[in-house]
Amino acid sequence: MTTISIRRALLSVSDKTGVVDLARTLADQGVELVSTGGTAKALREAGLTVRDVSDLTDFPEMMDGRVKTLHPMVHGGLLAVRDDAAHAAAMEEHGIGAIDLVVVNLYPFAQTVAKGAGRPEVIENIDIGGPSMVRSAAKNHAFVAIVTDPADYAVVARGETTLDERKRLAAKAFAATATYDSMIASWFGHTDQGEEFPATLPLTLEAPTVLRYGENPHQHAAFYRQSGSAVRGIGQARQVQGKELSYNNLNDADAALELVSEFRDAAPSCVIVKHANPCGVATGATLAEAYEAAFACDTVSAFGGIIALNRPLDAATAKAITGIFTEVVVAPDADEEAIALFAAKKNLRLLLTGALPDPARGGLTAKTIAGGWLVQSRDNGVLTDDMLEVVTKRQPTAQELADCRFAWTVAKHVKSNAIVYAKDGSTAGVGAGQMNRLESARIAAWKAKDAAEKAGWAEPRTIGSAVASDAFFPFADGLLAAVEAGATAVIQPGGSIRDAEVIAAADEAGLAMVFTGMRHFRH
Structure with missing residues (x-):
């Protein structure tokens, strides 16, 4: 039997977006709600009946909440193989009730680091019980549904789940804990211990955008965004208009943005890139002048190129750019008249980045080779x-x-x-x-x-x-x-x-x- 009815749900979330609505929907279907701390308080304030985890475990939360769900009454209810006679007997002997759904999102570790919190606060935002429940539920996805993302609340709101749904939710849950642990490992290695090249290099990347193809049509491709509130680049740019970005568009737009960022404090500047190489770069009294000078350097290569600007796109520059076919324009911002001019070019992609990246910023760059990765510090050398x-x-x-x-x-x-x-x-x-x-x-x-x-x-x-x-x-x-x-x-x-x-x-x-x-x- 692949469809499992939800009879008991354990909800313990840091991000409480949508959790009250989900809990109410489940409660209306007769689902018993079990919860912890702030989540239980939020549900009770919404008029819902909630059973505390401490009531389930017959053990109080202790040590400032560090210990509350790490108990056989919780993990037995998550890990028990329901159709295994020995597991069923153990549940019966110890009074362990099955938990059919776990809704967990983890302490905001990355957000705590990003706001510049001190070391003690960062350490307190390393979640222990949450990842443990996530992994237990995900391992036993044959019988338990695990939700780590509010976007998936609708999947479980109907009160039952299919095996295919639980498999997908489990895969997403393991990815969530892997990402979480990689952020912690990265902070310990780079920030806390000051290691430029730690013993292992964790990568924290967000859900991919699957691209039409890679460098060539026979290659498959996806774009993974780097996570973190301080990250700024092509991956965080807002696409105002135009066709879906391709693998080559993203690669070339990144090259253009990296170069134009070198001029972020200079006079109006324009960079034109083709196949990741600049074919024209210029500064001028205005953006339009800078574009015309950059374009004049190589009018042949500029056709179908990528343009990056160090100032908000204005109408005069937009009008000049529309004179030839251009794949992508990257700028910190654009005025309404410029956006309106580009609207007539429906295939032209316009990316707005906000403030330009700091060319002197630190960090690592990486590329794959057969059998491994080459990793180095960024080329952020500045000429003095x-x-x-x-x-x-x-x-x-x-x-x-x-x-x-x-x-x-x-x-x-x-x-x-x-x-x-x-x-x-x-x-x-x-x-x-x-x-x-x-x-x-x-x-x-x-x-x-x-x-x-x-x-x-x-x-x-x-x-x-x-x-x-x-x-x-x-x-x-x-x-x-x-x-x-x-x-x-x-x-x-x-x-x-x-x-x-x-x-x-x-x-x-x-x-x-x-x-x-x-x-x-x-x-």
């Missing part, structure tokens, strides 16, 4: 004045130094080997993902020349530009390619065994070159 070392005879001008900084910021977000030319707060050419730095330099220069021809400019914007390299120049050839493109200033990490050769080539060409001492590989 004291890191800059001019290694050439010529000092950079103020404008060259500003362009160097801009190009360096963008290069951090370009797949290695990365070369970025920039001039007057705008990218001139981007070379990404090549197997050698020379080819990246040549491709970036070629793209700048192509952009100039399409725009009808007299010369490419690499003339008089600054060029950034995400890692050192192993030979002078990449530097000489930048000289040929018209760059007058260079920013790079330095550290090659041939630094002297590269510096000599820069001096001979009359370049100003700055070493940062910091590399930004991005694979």
